[in-house]
Amino acid sequence: MSFDEYKAEISLLMNEMEGEQGDLHEVMMRLKTILDTMRAEGLPIPDDLKRFEQDLDARFSVPGGSGD
Structure with a gap:
């Protein structure tokens, strides 16, 4: 992928x-990927x-952290 394609994926x-359409943990995993x-x-x-x-x-490494 090109840099611009990555920027578009991150923007999505x-x-x-922001729209609360996805689970924050899932979004984090996708971003890390x-x-x-x-x-x-x-x-x-x-x-x-x-x-x-x-x-x-940091947010998800806290024991018992819900990510909410």
Whole structure:
């Protein structure tokens, strides 16, 4: 995929989160998959997405955290 295609996929995920159409944990897993693929392809990861990924990791690493 091209960088622009990844950006479009991430934008779709953000819209799902805002519209509460998807489970936040599922969205996090999909985002991590996209970012991991981008890393594997040597594409740059924008700083805001790196921070967002770290925030989600922290949110879901809390024992008993519901993600809600």
